[in-house]
Amino acid sequence: MRALGLASTGLLVTGLTAAMPTAQAAEEPTGPTTYDSGRYVVLLREAPAASYAGDDSRYPATRPTEGGAFRADSQASTQYRRHLEREQDRLAREVGTEVLSSFTVASNGFVAELSADEALDLATDRRVLLVAKDVKREMDTWETPDSLGLTGRRGAWKESGNRKKAGAGTVVGILDSGYWPESPSFAGKQLTSAPQTKWDITMSGDGSTRMEKADGGVFNGACETGEGMPDPICNTKVVGARYYSEAFEEDIATTDTEKAETEFLSARDGDGHGTHTASTAAGALVKDVSVEGRDFGKLSGMAPGAALAIYKVCWEDTDPDSGGCYTSASLDAIDDAVADGVDSINYSISGATDTVVDAVEVAFEGAAEAGVFIAASAGNSGPDASTVAHNSPWLTTVASTTHVNFENTLVLGDGQKFAGASIAGTKIPRTPLVDAKDVALESADPAEAELCAADTLDPALAEGLIVVCKRGVYARVDKSAEVARAGGVASVLVNPSENSLDADFHVIPTIHVDEVAGEAVYAYLESAGDDAAARFALGNRTDKTTPLPQVSGFSSRGPAVANESDILKPDIAAPGSSVLAAVAPPTNSDRDYDLYSGTSMAAPHIAGLAAFMQGLHPDWTPQEIQSAMMTTAKPTRDSEGAKSTDALAQGAGIVNPKKFLDPGWFISSSAQEWRGFLTGQGLDTGVPALAPTELNLPSIAQGQVAGSASFTRTLQSSMTGTWNVRVDMPGFTAEAPATLVAGRVGDIEELPVTFTRTDAPLGEFAFGKIVLSGPTKLRIPVALRPVSVKAPLSAEGTGTEGSTDVAITPAQDGELEVVAKGLAKAMTLDSAVEGGQQVLSECIEVPEGVDHARFDLDAVDDTADLDLFVYAAESCDPSTIYALAGQSATGSADERVDLTDPAPGAYYYEIDGYAAGEAGSPIEFVMDTFLVTPEGEGDLTVSPNPVVTTANEETTFEVSWTGLEAGTRYLGLLEYAGALAPTVLEVDTTE
The missing domain is CATH 3.40.50.200 (Peptidase S8/S53 domain)
Known part of the structure; x- marks a missing residue:
């Protein structure tokens, strides 16, 4: 088990070109604490019973077979769950705590009271998947079967x-x-x-x-x-x-x-x-x-x-x-x-x-x-x-x-009509109308009175009136209750910005109107003054029907x-x-x-x-x-x-029970895909990383599409037949098979689709669908965001002066400006860490104007295993609490953390010597830190600039530099208008 304390490097970095001396071990940690003490949830990497595939020869598989059900009470599950509990207890004892609650079925983990050091030690332990504070989350707060088509002679319930x-x-x-x-x-x-x-x-x-x-x-x-x-x-x-x-x-x-x-x-x-x-x-x-x-x-x-x-x-x-x-x-x-x-x-x-x-x-x-x-x-x-x-x-x-539209109509004294949400069944005749802040108690804050907060309205002023309350801060029904307390006969609830309209059971008749009607109501109150009045009519008495569902x-x-x-x-x-x-x-x-x-x-x-x-x-x-x-x-x-x-x-739209019992085809993702997805999201599940776009989902999305994007969906039939395929994607052309044919139930067919941008606005999502029409009709929703260029995430070059070509695929004809930033010289630390120990840098001040920060760790012995963690701190105070900003903890020797547009402030990095390699311990490493700003060294130049582009055709430009210092490394950025990510340029002058 690793030592609980962090060894200080004795490093202090305050500028872009500061040199880093060799790390020195210390008996006690002098750096900040990563976590505070408290109640934590600790999840372990070993699979829970619901997912366990039998990888350990001592225990047979417990996850359900295809088409089977999971049995938590089976002998295999019971045996394996006891094994997980023993491992959880062993891990907790190693850091000096105890298991308060254990999970072994859907997840493998436990709850424990942890000190800051114990939490950090567990977070950097390879047996641990994640450590998270036991946080508190909030709840996301007429007969809906009718609206969904479940009822009636032809409803889904009757037919089934x-x-x-x-x-x-x-x-x-x-x-x-x-x-x-x-x-x-x-x-x-x-x-x-x-x-x-x-x-x-x-x-x-x-x-x-x-x-x-x-x-x-x-x-x-x-x-x-x-x-x-x-x-x-x-x-x-x-x-x-x-x-x-x-x-x-x-x-x-x-x-x-x-x-x-x-x-x-x-x-x-x-x-x-x-x-x-x-x-x-x-x-x-x-x-x-x-x-x-x-x-x-x-x-x-x-x-x-x-x-x-x-x-x-x-x-x-x-x-x-x-x-x-x-x-x-x-x-x-x-x-x-x-x-x-x-x-x-x-x-x-x-x-x-x-x-x-x-x-x-x-x-x-x-x-x-x-x-x-x-x-x-x-x-x-x-x-x-x-x-x-x-x-x-x-x-x-x-x-x-x-x-459903629970609606009544607010009729202003000048004849304007606004339908709003209301379940009241009582008409209100023409009655004086006032803004809540104009009938406030002298002791009340006008802003609170405008919200109709409790005990803010004056009964001497509000009695017998319709009072206008602004939505927000307090419960909607509490606002009408305050109007009622002050003697008001009705209330109008106004949205200050776009939001829902809600029909609540109020103690007095109330109509809830949107932000557009609200502006009109306040404008009328100002213009009419003391003569302002309104009445409530039952139902929607305007000339516009409110669409359903929205x-x-x-x-x-x-x-x-x-x-x-x-x-x-x-x-x-x-x-x-x-x-x-x-x-x-x-x-x-x-x-x-x-x-x-x-x-x-x-x-x-x-x-x-x-x-x-x-x-x-x-x-x-x-x-x-x-x-x-x-x-x-x-x-x-x-x-x-x-x-x-x-x-x-x-998403795909509103659920449709009248159709979902006979879809025709299924598009299903698998547990193997989910684990690959989790690996790609930063959790090492033991399965190779899988891009989100490769998941077999009944929808398609991509946040950055430069020119074109291709997807494949695998479908399994639930009936026989032939379906015509139609792609409707405004701003894009599409290539897809003309038909899908199922000769038997259970047939598996692939549906490849390639989208190519035509005139969809750059940087904005375009929406469309793939429609399958045959014995049934299916829609696969599509959301694509085109960008100006598909550019490599990185490019490399060598030498104190030189150049390299960068290939890009633009999305349109014309000219593309490339903005070069940097080059930033590496702040290099040559040092070593013992196996099972951690080395923490002292405070690194990231100033305003840094576009990109990279923390690059290279172990001299490639058979060793180092891990890298980067933390954003509240300040450079050694006792400060700091949060994880990025991590790289793979099974390899080398690790890297990139932070795009890092917030200015204090940062630290921690190098963990997880395991020594063939060269033994200590584990020697080289740590390079880069802070890229618009101005740097080397006269970084792009030629030609702007780049002449042809839509969907690859082209190259040259990026060059000169006058760099030998024996070090540099980092720069190449940014493109309309793109969502830059190219990171690495220049090595050590060769």
């Missing part, structure tokens, strides 16, 4: 049996805030040791449950007791209820917060979010639903015949800024859900947007390998670009759409930055605005059902529909289900009612 049986024989796992067991949506027969229903559902005296499933497998769960649930109360609808409170209880025990009054240390829902998502996915059929005097009729989830398994991972405390959904709780729940035998998982919880190297995402990869379908919410940070979360290919990321304003958009925009995310869309479902009454104004909005509400539609499909096609894999959903989805609508082409907002 009936509504009550949809999803029968499957189990949907809900990772959320629990459930409200008394809700009619979770009604079922009491469980006993005698089999209940066709699926032989039983419960033993200790609360363990058992259910035979449609796929021939068995669900073995638990109905845990706890606060508010003293007895096991599972039934034939809810066959499992577990909770994971350890991290939450530790949090409130070590902070000033307390458990919220409405929270329960059990699977009982103290929030309502989990109840809503669970009932949306697989709630039972409930008749005569009425809320606040409004009748909604029948209500059910997407798979009312499916069973539910509840896994409570989200918690509420007394601090509105804390609580949340803990990583360790999610990992525990994923492990249990897979081991229990769920078929589908819903995860309406936020995730990382900039990486898939995330503990929960990796655990879901194991769950997908075990045959579990995963739906995850895209996030609620729209309409901004590149805000989408859950960018992994093995799960289905869901955007939110509108699905992607919700809050729904997070792509392109996904986690994989350089080479995977299309979100994958698909489903209803998420104003969705009616069951809630927990204590935190929802004593309502049993309520309207919620968020991608949290969209994801369970997909999880439930997956269960519906699994009940009918238990042999379909999760990726075949994803493919069937995506290729048969329908486009959403834009604000004018036209079919939307924005794949970065809607």
Whole structure:
């Protein structure tokens, strides 16, 4: 095991050309601490049981065979999981800690309290995949079956049996805030040791449950007791209820917060979010639903015949800024859900947007390998670009759409009419209209009053008026409640910028209008002064119908930055605005059902529909289900009612149950591809790296297309027939086969497609589709971003003066300006590190104006193994905390970290002597650090410049230099207008 301390090099680099002396070992670390102490999740490289292929001769394979189900309780799985637990305990003991919680099914790892040194030591251990703080994440907060075509004589439910049986024989796992067991949506027969229903559902005296499933497998769960649930109360609808409170209880025990009054240390829902998502996915059929005097009729989830398994991972405390959904709780729940035998998982919880190297995402990869379908919410940070979360290919990321127009009309005193979201059933006659800030208490902050914050409005001024409140900061219904407290008779809620319109149950009649109407309302208030007035008319009384469905304003958009925009995310869309479902009454104004909005509400539609499909096609894999959903989805609508082409907002479009049961073809990625993808994302899985564009997904995306781009999709038929192939890609021409033919079910055919840019704007995504028309109709969404030139990532040259040719393929005819930056001389360190030790540089100041930083490590002995880590620090203070900015920890001797446009500030690099080679220890190395700025040495020149270009034809230019110092190395950049990445030029003068 490596020493816990870091040896200081005694280096201080403050300029671009500073020399680095030889590193000197020290007894105690003098550099900064990489991590702070706390609770961590540690994932190990050894495969979990759901993914283990039998690589160790001592243990047979435990991952499911093709078409088979994972069995966590098999002898092989039990034996292998015990082995993983022993290895976890051994590793924890080596660093002086203990395992608090262990994962062995979907992921291989543990939770532990770690000091800063212990966390660093584990993070740089080759047995460890990643070390991550046990963070808290937030939840992504009329009858949607009608809008999706599930109901009616020709609806998907009727054609496949009936509504009550949809999803029968499957189990949907809900990772959320629990459930409200008394809700009619979770009604079922009491469980006993005698089999209940066709699926032989039983419960033993200790609360363990058992259910035979449609796929021939068995669900073995638990109905845990706890606060508010003293007895096991599972039934034939809810066959499992577990909770994971350890991290939450530790949090409130070590902070000033307390458990919220409405929270329960059990699977009982103290929030309502989990109840809503669970009932949306697989709630039972409930008749005569009425809320606040409004009748909604029948209500059910997407798979009312499916069973539910509840896994409570989200918690509420007394601090509105804390609580949340803990990583360790999610990992525990994923492990249990897979081991229990769920078929589908819903995860309406936020995730990382900039990486898939995330503990929960990796655990879901194991769950997908075990045959579990995963739906995850895209996030609620729209309409901004590149805000989408859950960018992994093995799960289905869901955007939110509108699905019904709960509308009333705001009529201003001058006759202007604006339809807005409103569920109010009472007209408001002509009434004085005021801006909230104009009826504020004298003691109130005008900005707070404008938001209708609590206790900011003056009853003496607001009584009897319609008050205009600006959206933001505070809950929407709290704003109307403040107007009501002050005596207002109605309120108008205004979006200050583009966002969703939400029909909430307000205490007084309220209309929610968009930012365009809002500007008009404020302009009218200013012009009319004291004479301003308005009335509320029921329904949409304007001359414009609001199109359905539209992607919700809050729904997070792509392109996904986690994989350089080479995977299309979100994958698909489903209803998420104003969705009616069951809630927990204590935190929802004593309502049993309520309207919620968020991608949290969209994801369970997909999880439930997956269960519906699994009940009918238990042999379909999760990726075949994803493919069937995506290729048969329908486009959403834009604000004018036209079919939307924005794949970065809607993915493949809104799910279409009337078509997805007979897709014709499947486009499925595999576990081998996922591991290769993870390797390419920085996790060494033992599988060669695979580019995101090479994943066999039912969508196509590429963040940088210079001239042309080629893709191949492999399809497997689910029926026989001939399909015509048509490619519709504005701004591009396309080459593809004219037809695809399936002579037998199960035939495998390749679909190669090459796109060549014509006039698509550079630097902007273009959207299109590949359409297969035959016995069925399928759409494969395409998103491509053309750039001006396809240039090499690197070029090399030698000598104190010289030149080299650089070949590029431009995207258009004309002239292309090449901007040369640098050359930057290497800051070189010749030194050595003992095997099992680390060497840390002193502070490296990166000034303003650095376009590129490279940290290049070369071991003298190529049989040795060094690792390189680069950290961005808060400052050069030796006690500062610093974060990982880049790493290269392969099994080779040489490592490199590149940082493009590094933020100015303090940086450190660490060299780890992982293993000595044939030359033994110490391990000698050469470390070169480059900081490239626009001006450098060597009179770097491009000729000709600009370069004359012909579209899609390779051409070359010459880059030359002179007057460099012998015996060192230099680095420069060649940048191209309209390109997203430069060419890095390396010049070696040591030869």
